[in-house]
Amino acid sequence: MHRDQMSEITVLPGTNRNGKREGFDQIIIRPGDTLSIVGPTGSGKSAFINDIEVLAQADTVTGRRILVNGVPPSDEMARDPSKKPIALITQSTRVIADLDVSRFLELHIEARKQTHIKDLIENTIALANEFTGEQITRAMSMTALSGGQTRALLIADAILIGRTPILLLDEVENAGIFKERVISCIKECRKTVIFVTHDPYLALSTDRRIVMSNGAVVKVLEPRERERATIARVSEIDDLLWDLRERIRSGDLIGEEDAIDEEIGVPA
C-alpha cells in the first residue's frame, strides 16, 4: 500500500507518570482531522506525538500503542522513512549535520524516495522563505541557520519532501515564524494535522482538543459550534497582536492611536 492512501491512526492508552492507565479507550485520527494537544509544560504533549511518530508499541515511557488503519503497523512502515505516513516537526529543531541546506534537503529527498530533486530543493527553500523573515539560501550551512529559519525549513521540508498525509507540529508558534502562513499552507494541502500548542488561537481552531496532565490524556474535547464566537474574537485579537509584533520587530514606535482595548472591544 502506498503511504498516501493509508492514514487512519488509532492511539491506544498507556499510563501516566504514576503508572495509572489513561482515561480513554482509543483516540482515532481520521484523514483530514485537525487536533491540538494542550496542557501545562511537562505534561507529556511532546511524548504523545513522539509516540505517533515512532509508531510506538508499548516501547516508550508512556506505554501507548499506535495502530495504522486498525492494525499494528508493519515493520517496514515503521522503519523505512519512504513508507512512513507521518512527518514530525520536533520541539527542538537544532541541527547537528555539517551540511549545507541544499545537500541536507537532497539527502532527505533520497531518504523519502522523491523525484525531481533540483526543483524540489528550490521549491522547499522558497516555501521556507514564505514562513520566515530572514531569507534562507541553498549554500547556507544548516548549523548556521537561526532557530526560526531551521523550523521554517523543516516545516517546508515536511510539507514538500515528506509529503506525508499526517503532520505533527510541536509548538510551531515558538520560533517567530509566520504561523498564519504555515497554517493556511497546511490547510491547502488537506493534511491530517496535530498541533502541540500553547497558543489559544491554534488550540481553538482545531476540530478536537486533547488535554494532558501528568503524562496522560485527561480529556478529549470536541467543541464543534460551541466555541465559534470565541474563535472569531480570538482571531481578531490575534491579528492585532500579530500586526503589533511585526511593527515592533521592524522598529516602529507604537502610539496612542493603537490603543487596543477600543479597537477590538476587549473588556478592560
Added chain:
Amino acid sequence: MKLAIIAGPASVGKTAVVRQIIREFRESSNPAYVKIDVVRAFEDEELREEFGIPTRKVYSGDLCPDHAGIMVLQDAISWAQNVGSGLLIIESAGLCLRCTPYTTQSFGIAVLSAVSGSNSPLKMAPMIAQADMAVVTKTDLVSQAEKEVFREYIKEVAPSIDIIETNATQGTGMRYLMKALAAYPDLSDAAQIVLRGSPPLGVCTICVGKKEIGWQHHFGVIRPLEEADNIYRGD
C-alpha cells in the same frame, strides 16, 4: 548459547543498548556480559548490580583493545557456558574505528549516535559494513529530517544493512533488534569461530616499542605521507 558482539565509538550508547537487551532476555536466556576497555570500565559492576547477571571486564592495557577482545574471546565463551548463560554479550571499547571485532557465529551490532555528525558513518565504515545491524541511538535529540538524513549516510557505507533508530535509554524501536537476535542461531562450534574481516596490519617497529617519529626510522609495514593510500586498504 548465543553470542552478541557490540561495537561502536566511545559514549555512543553501547551500554544503553546492552541494558535493553538484558531486560529483554533476562528471563529466557540468563545473559552474561563482558566489557573490554583500555584503562577503566564500570559497566560490569553496574550491570551486575542492576540485573544480578554474571559480568566481567578485561583491560587491554598496552594492546589494541579490539585485538585484546579477540584474544580473550575463546576463554570468555567457556566462562559464559560454565556459568550457564544462554546469551553472551561482548561490549567493545570502541576506540579503533578500523578494527571490527565481529566474528562468525555471532550477531554483530554496530552502535552509532545520531548526534555525532553526519560523517561519522563514513569514518567507521568497516565497523558498520561487517555488522548484522546498525543501531542509531539518541534519535530523541534530533529532528525527524535529520534522523532520516543520517540514515542515508549509513546506507552509503552499507546499502543493505538493517538500521534501527532508537532512544536507547527508553528502548524505543528496539523490538526489531530483539526479534533478530532471538532468531539468530546459537553458536554451533566455538573452536571454529573466526573474525569476519581482516584486522589492520599492526606489524611495524612502533609495535615493538621504538618511539622515533617518521617512517625512515622504522621497518615492517611503513607509510610515507605521499602515496599513503596504496600501503593497505581496509575491507
